[in-house]
Amino acid sequence: xxxxxxxxxxxxxxxxxxxxxxxxxxxxxxxxxxxxxxxxxxxxxxxxxxxxxxxxxxxxxxxxxxxxxxxxxxxxxxxxxxxxxxxxxxxxxxxxxxxxxxxxxxxxxxxxxxxxxxxxxxxxxxxxxxxxxxxxxxxxxxxxxxxxxxxxxxxxxxxxxxxxxxxxxxxxxxxxxxxxxxxxxxxxxxxxxxxxxxxxxxxxxxxxxxxxxxxxxxxxxxxxxxxxxxxxxxxxxxxxxxxxxxxxxxxxxxxxxxxxxxxxxxxxxxxxxxxxxxxxxxxxxxxxxxxxxxxxxxxxxxxxxxxxxxxxxxxxx
Amino acid sequence: xxxxxxxxxxxxxxxxxxxxxxxxxxxxxxxxxxxxxxxxxxxxxxxxxxxxxxxxxxxxxxxxxxxxxxxxxxxxxxxxxxxxxxxxxxxxxxxxxxxxxxxxxxxxxxxxxxxxxxxxxxxxxxxxxxxxxxxxxxxxxxxxxxxxxxxxxxxxxxxxxxxxxxxxxxxxxxxxxxxxxxxxxxxxxxxxxxxxxxxxxxxxxxxxxxxxxxxxxxxxxxxxxxxxxxxxxxxxxxxxxxxxxxxxxxxxxxxxxxxxxxxxxxxxxxxxxxxxxxxxxxxxxxxxxxxxxxxxxxxxxxxxxxxxxxxxxxxxx
Numbered sequence: 001x002x003x004x005x006x007x008x009x010x011x012x013x014x015x016x017x018x019x020x021x022x023x024x025x026x027x028x029x030x031x032x033x034x035x036x037x038x039x040x041x042x043x044x045x046x047x048x049x050x051x052x053x054x055x056x057x058x059x060x061x062x063x064x065x066x067x068x069x070x071x072x073x074x075x076x077x078x079x080x081x082x083x084x085x086x087x088x089x090x091x092x093x094x095x096x097x098x099x100x101x102x103x104x105x106x107x108x109x110x111x112x113x114x115x116x117x118x119x120x121x122x123x124x125x126x127x128x129x130x131x132x133x134x135x136x137x138x139x140x141x142x143x144x145x146x147x148x149x150x151x152x153x154x155x156x157x158x159x160x161x162x163x164x165x166x167x168x169x170x171x172x173x174x175x176x177x178x179x180x181x182x183x184x185x186x187x188x189x190x191x192x193x194x195x196x197x198x199x200x201x202x203x204x205x206x207x208x209x210x211x212x213x214x215x216x217x218x219x220x221x222x223x224x225x226x227x228x229x230x231x232x233x234x235x236x237x238x239x240x241x242x243x244x245x246x247x248x249x250x251x252x253x254x255x256x257x258x259x260x261x262x263x264x265x266x267x268x269x270x271x272x273x274x275x276x277x278x279x280x281x282x283x284x285x286x287x288x289x290x291x292x293x294x295x296x297x298x299x300x301x302x303x304x305x306x307x308x309x310x311x312x313x314x315x316x317x
Numbered sequence: 318x319x320x321x322x323x324x325x326x327x328x329x330x331x332x333x334x335x336x337x338x339x340x341x342x343x344x345x346x347x348x349x350x351x352x353x354x355x356x357x358x359x360x361x362x363x364x365x366x367x368x369x370x371x372x373x374x375x376x377x378x379x380x381x382x383x384x385x386x387x388x389x390x391x392x393x394x395x396x397x398x399x400x401x402x403x404x405x406x407x408x409x410x411x412x413x414x415x416x417x418x419x420x421x422x423x424x425x426x427x428x429x430x431x432x433x434x435x436x437x438x439x440x441x442x443x444x445x446x447x448x449x450x451x452x453x454x455x456x457x458x459x460x461x462x463x464x465x466x467x468x469x470x471x472x473x474x475x476x477x478x479x480x481x482x483x484x485x486x487x488x489x490x491x492x493x494x495x496x497x498x499x500x501x502x503x504x505x506x507x508x509x510x511x512x513x514x515x516x517x518x519x520x521x522x523x524x525x526x527x528x529x530x531x532x533x534x535x536x537x538x539x540x541x542x543x544x545x546x547x548x549x550x551x552x553x554x555x556x557x558x559x560x561x562x563x564x565x566x567x568x569x570x571x572x573x574x575x576x577x578x579x580x581x582x583x584x585x586x587x588x589x590x591x592x593x594x595x596x597x598x599x600x601x602x603x604x605x606x607x608x609x610x611x612x613x614x615x616x617x618x619x620x621x622x623x624x625x626x627x628x629x630x631x632x633x634x
Contacts, residue, residue, distance in 0.1 A: 036437055065472045072477070142352065155371060156617050159610045162377060269575060292455050300454075
């Protein structure tokens with residue numbers, strides 16, 4: 001509409017009409033920038049404030065928390081909660097009666113073993129499968145099973161947990177880290193394959209051919225040529241899998257029962273639910289911070305890689 | 318280079334020239350076997366560990382199961398017919414729908430706002446893109462802990478801030494009233510789920526050719542018009558995807574309920590997943606519990622159907 005109006009006007013008139021409009025645009029632009037930065041500030045506050053408050057709480061003593069209103073900046077920072085966490089028996093930190101505090105170190109180790117184990121398993125099996133899915137799409141079987149794999153992401157874990165419990169009990173896998181690794185791999189493999197397939201499709205097929213002309217077998221060309229080129233994709237997939245495995249709660253809750261395999265979320269949730277006395281709270285907050293650090297650091301450091309895999313894995317689930 | 322040969326099997330290059338046709342046929346079969354073997358480990362893990370339990374839990378839901386005495390009695394649809402008329406089941410359904418609608422609208426809305434802002438150019442955009450990932454990288458359990466003690470009636474920072482600002486005369490027990498507790502839990506859920514949606518939508522925004530906006534600007538379309546006429550139509554598939562995934566996230570919510578409310582006060586936040594969990598693992602009514610969870614599963618499978626249709630229409634895998 002505006003275009004036709006402009007076309008019809010004589011050029012002199014056009015010049016005149018343009019001047020005030022330009023000035024208006026500068027004003028508009030300033031308003032727009034201000035609105036944009038306000039929105040940025042709002043988003044930053046919304047995304048960070050709740051977590052930062054947890055960090056503040058973890059450096060507070062109970063007195064700082066129960067004061068009305070609470071001390072928003074407990075300076076100097078109190079390290080006593082972290083001390084209780086890492087040395088539960090030390091007299092300095094004050095002996096904690098909640099058994100969950102004592103479980104925290106082993107839970108951290110369990111989480112690490114499970115998350116790393118799942119990541120490795122998924123990367124090895126998933127990359128090989130992703131390669132086959134990327135290169136052999138002419139087979140109907142491959143197209144069909146790939147679609148099936150993607151669809152498994154939509155099946156709620158809640159429903160699967162009961163059969164898992166029954167099978168694991170029969171197989172003696174209850175309360176073992178291996179059991180958790182198998183369970184997590186089953187629903188994180190499709191994600192790995194999806195991310196890796198997209199990545200491998202971007203690699204020219206001539207690379208493998210050249211390798212095979214040079215005398216590589218098919219497997220050699222896969223492991224020595226293709227996969228090394230895929231490192232960024234593997235990092236992206238590895239982070240997604242690690243984070244999902246580290247943070248998973250429902251299966252860990254149902255399939256584990258002792259320090260042998262309980263992961264961070266289970267121990268923290270147990271703490272949160274069973275804590276009776278307010279005095280134990282700061283330790284819980286410190287534990288929550290420590291338990292969040294590994295996935296958080298990975299996500300922030302490798303943000304670039306995550307964005308690569310984002311189309312597929314944007315929703316954890 | 319060999320690149321132009323496109324769909325020809327890789328092995329053709331190593332093929333012997335003599336008896337070419339027969340050789341190719343043999344090679345092709347070897348090739349298919351090889352392609353099949355590569356995906357076999359992944360298929361075994363995923364389908365054995367997911368498909369079988371899925372069918373198994375369907376089987377449980379049509380049986381009366383007594384685990385102590387190891388007695389299974391086939392009862393057909395009795396479990397379903399038993400739970401459907403129960404008011405606790407129907408109320409849980411109403412709450413699940415309320416919670417899900419709230420969290421979908423909220424997380425896709427907030428996610429869209431985040432994506433629109435993060436798609437603009439401003440100083441520190443990359444840092445912001447990392448920072449919005451904080452809730453996404455935090456485990457559901459820790460998110461529950463954070464928000465439970467934000468809302469807390471005695472030590473909560475929400476009370477603290479409002480009290481310090483003089484907005485409320487005294488601390489309010491936010492989570493003691495039914496609908497409010499459910500709504501506030503949904504707010505925590507929105508905080509957790511918005512980054513996932515925003516990543517998807519950001520990817521969608523980046524796929525819109527900038528020339529469209531330039532053309533629209535020349536034609537005199539305002540920002541509002543550009544948003545409705547270009548951004549939204551182009552974003553539609555991604556929006557749908559975000560809505561489907563966040564609907565599943567809302568239906569399946571468990572971690573937050575477990576840590577924040579445990580279904581209470583009374584049964585005010587007892588959604589399907591919590592009802593299914595308590596029926597199964599606290600009251601050991603496996604048949605009924607599985608039936609409740611299977612109702613959820615069916616809802617998810619319906620959503621999965623649309624998800625699959627959307628993905629194949631948009632060629633997103």
